Amino acid sequence: VLQILLLDKAGNALSERLVFNRGEELATTDMQVRGSLKQRTKVTLAVTATDPDGRPAAGDFSIAVTDRAAVPSATSGSIYSTLLLTSELRGTIETPDWYFEGQDAARVAALDALLLTQGWRRYDVPAAVRGEYATPAYPLEVGQEIAGRINKGGLWNRRKKLDRYEMRMIVPRWHYSLQAPIDKEGRFALNGFDFPDSTLYVLRPAAAKGLLPEATVKVARDSFPEVGTLPRVPETDAASPYLAQARHYIEQRGQTDMRNILIDTVYVTHHKRLESTRPEHRLAAHTWDMQQIKEMGAYSIMEFVQRMPGMNFIGGRLSYHGANVSFMIDGVLDNTTTPHSADADFQAGSTIGQLIVTGTKKKSMTEIALERGGLEPDKNLTMPICTTWPMEWISRIDLIAGGNMFLWGVFDGAIVSITTKTGDELDQALAVAPAIDVSIASPLGYQTPAEFYAPAYATEKARRSMAPDYRTTLYWNPTVKLDDTGQAIVEFYTSDAPADYDISIEGVTQTGKIVQRRQRLRPE
Template sequence: MNPLVHTLLPAAVLLSVLPAASQSSNPFAEQVLRYPQEKLHVHTDKDTYVAGDTIWLRARCVDAASHRPVAASRYVYAELRDESGALVRRIKILRRDSLYAGYLPVPTDAPDGDYTFSAYTRFMRNQGADYFFRKPLRIAAYRGAAGEVPKPRPRPATGDFAVTFHPEGGYLVPGRSCRVAFKALTDAGRSTAVEAVLRDDQGTTLDTVRTRRAGMGSFRMVPEAGRTYHAVCRTPSGAEKRFDLPVPNAAACVLQLAERDGFIAVNVLTAGSLPARLRLVVHCRGNRCYDGGWEPGLLFRSSDLPAGVVQWLLLDAAGNALSERLLFNEGAEGVHVSLRAENPSPRRRERADFSVRLTDGAGNPLRGEFSVSVTDRNAVPDLVSGDIRTTLLLTSDLRGYVECPGSYFRSDDPEARAALDELMLTQGWRRYDVPALLRGEYAEPEYALEAGQQISGRIVRAGLVNTRKQLGKYRMAMIVPRYGYLAEAPVRADGCFDLDGFDFPDSTAFVLRPQATTGRMRNAFVKVDPETFPENGIPAHYPAAGAGDAEALFRTALAYVGYMGSADLRNVLIDPVEVRAKREIPRTLEERKAVYSWNAERIADTGVHTILDCIERMPGIRRRENVFLYQGRAVFFMCDGVLYDDLEESLPAFSAPPAIDRNRTVKRINMAGPGVPDTDSDLGSEPGSDTNASDTHLAQAVAAPIGQYSDLPPFVNLPLEWVDRIDILDRFSGRFLSGRDNGIIAVTLKSYEEISALDTGESIDVGIVSPLGYQTPAEFYSPAYETPESRDSHTPDFRTTLYWNPCIRTDADGRAAFGFRTSDAPADFRIDIEGLTLDGQPVVHAE
């Protein structure tokens, strides 16, 4: 054993966590400083769902090098795709209190099949889709055409396939014993078992080998110089193809690693003499572990290396990479999770309480947080997608999709370690170009951290003359009518503009109008840049192994849903009904309290073309200059529940949006100085802020006379075709909504979908867009059964997910607790815990 290695290793690992100023000689630290990277893991409540169910999820974003939790990106994007890679649903999760938690409803008409759930941040697009979080989900259709429980579709038989061969260290060295890994995939991207017969160019059979797991296997051979080799591979379905092995390279220098008794031996194979001054670089996630000369007999102690994928690089004197090898290191003992049931045998609809404690290997308490999922073991198959440990330590550092990553960590599987090493030989680590950074050539990110929503585009003048002149004199005004938000941005000389620094929920409509320094820009088209999302079609196939056992569980789950008449989260599925009559029911508070109303049809009959002209024709409304009067008093304006107040004594600007169901608490905005919303509220926030704002309720206003408006609200300039209705409220209703004895003119706009359908062409002088907004939060539903009547009710309760909590934090003693009510099914549930300690250690427990 070389004592130099054991002297340098602890110091080198320590060096990687020192301040950047002390790491000027460490190119790895410089690269991480210039281009830090994120990893993402998503814990879902289960891996199998029924159409109409809801996927509850908690995303954890960590620094790729240290695995410490970070919340620099403002949003996490989550996608559900079907077997063909087509997008089924996409959501955008806003960071709240440094947490990313949300839900993804499964469409009620989703067909039976394997789906892929993926998640990423905008900053992760720099690495490419290979490094996005990805996991397989199985979704069963709710019912067939005749109402019967459908049978899952059979897996397609193996069609065309390909086998690739990967010599250890990258090359076959003639005259030396070389290890070769191989991997077999179908044309659909699924792994397949193969039997391979190895032959040389003279037809001599050398060996017959078989895959071990997930289409991978390995063998040893001693190639000869000047000879070529091939393999005839056959799948279980009988398909047979020939594949060539790499040609032996007499000039190659190849790294070989051997693990034994807690040590890793490093050897270099070559057909001739070794080059002088060979350099060995060892790192884990960009943390430099060793950088020095290679010499025969070099040994490393496994416990001195971090846990995870370790990259070993052999370089020549000029810094050129000669050979590469990946090795998975188990590292030191991780976090211990102790789970204790306070009520070991809960009965039907009875409270089940649990206590949790996190400790290290020495029994010391650990601070951290975790999410918990409790599912009915009789209705939900066991997880197949791995956990946060497999994500952070394994799959997030390998390109492409890793099938059944949890199987490589099973202590009761004697072949798990050998299969894991074959995975290291066939899939590469490419987060950074290590040889390039060792030469001082550092990678830079293309996409910046996302700090808020953005809308960009350009304006184009209509006509043939002077279409591009003086565009820089204009500004782009943005209005969000539903929430009363106003913003503007300069227009550059080329007509382009960028609006940012705001947050709004999904389905929010943004109205864009170019304005000149005096008046409004005439005869201009607003062209908004379309949203772009990464290509993300890499499938994460649900493994065929074990699927047969899952079919009975699927049938049980489907029977539960059919008995309840709804899916897991009260997404009710009903048969079609014929509606023969329509009853008009007031949808909003303004509509219910209106003394006079015009709907869209009545507005169209007036023959006017502007909102102001329409208001002027309504009964009882009088206009004097820039003031509208009703019952002898100036009126307030309201648009989609937002009250516009132009007085200097007005209330503070609101800080949260109205309720989504439109039965909303009235909000108000000061037209004399519209405030920018507070961004970690449900409306928006300053980048980096993590303070949630609660809904602003109607406050008491100081009565004051209203004279000339300082300015009319911006929504009065919107096209009249966008208006769904206009309501007039008298001063008594106005007192209820505004606190003052003044009437209100309330304008309700059509939905974004209705407005978009009005014109197929471009609209002049105005643009409307509804980019993907953040998801409105919701809580997991679980019945409380607090009264004897509710516990004894005959309403069936067959929840497949009994409990979901996205965030539970431990105290200083490492302790936490949670509880829930059982369902009508026998108390046989599975509890899955996933999280992180404050220093980035994975927290995993399942029972």
């Protein structure tokens, strides 16, 4: 849709209108079907797409195979009319695909009349030419965001010099960390990340000389725009083939079909503990499970590791029999580091490391080790961020030493393998904040994709199953990838319904051309 505007020298609009510009937007698509269309048999679909200039059309596309008798053709618009027409107009367009089913004079005139009556300004061009436009109130979103503010405890200086601190965030399930500055008012905003829904984030303020004592973190609630009027959906016919077919299935088969399966009663009498097959577990020289970790009484991983046989933490350096120590999280070596020093990471009120009280002064384990060893701390020392995690997040810790470390490319020292809790166990551990200066957030994230279910009749026993199969959608995949030659192979199994299917493919190529094709499949 083109917006043509006539202006005078002063920038005033004299005349304007919308015009549809027809071009070669469509790519050429071909579908070849191999295999029989008998009940419960495999069908192979070969898809080929080429650009208007004849080159292979690579990209990701969606393919759907539906029962033609049960699923009516879409009337709300295809990808072609949606991208090129209805998304540029305001209001409801009745049967938008009709305007592109041909290029006869009647359709061309009707499309022109549609743009004259349904046209609207997306931008006020005359005002923009005169410099009269409003700056967007919100920045461009590039992912999720967690915003809020901090408050210092105590009676005095609650909001004094808060910009000295920064907000640190850890996502334990995905081994991700991030930090952001805090302004003078205590406000912060963490953004630029994107994780699935129900992910838990741990937030805590910190400074160059340690954590902020007696601070509270308040996270702002998510806000969402109001939902506008949804597009009109055609009214369903009570006597439609789908409803009639569904009633017939229920009468013949009862409530049991492919969408409602009654399974036999299962009695669980004993839970057998299976040995782990993960290499970091099988090759470990020493192992501590959750019960042993709890009995040790350590709060953080760093404190726990220092109690392992052969470990030494002197001069701000952790070693195993004098050699370096590597850390592994759920089978992956951890390379994320954070600065560590004797006067910062193990201070009073910190949830990182164990504090030992000597007289009236609290000293960290690092300070005591330095005093006994007569060594100077390494101010530039860095340690993996996982060493600061509380033990409530951990389900198992293993120590790998000797030749078994070669599997991960480590040739000296030792590997501390950390296995985190998963699922509900991790959520419960994170839900209990270890201190007042820790906040747990779980903003709305993207939905984890689920694979479309379709039965496979690969064996004769499966084909003879008595469970009825009257699927209305036989195959659906929103991300079928065409290779560099513009080809893809799709396989699916037919159902018990008579073979009369619609195959549709839609998408946009890497060069911006639209792929749209609908083909009918029926026995010859």
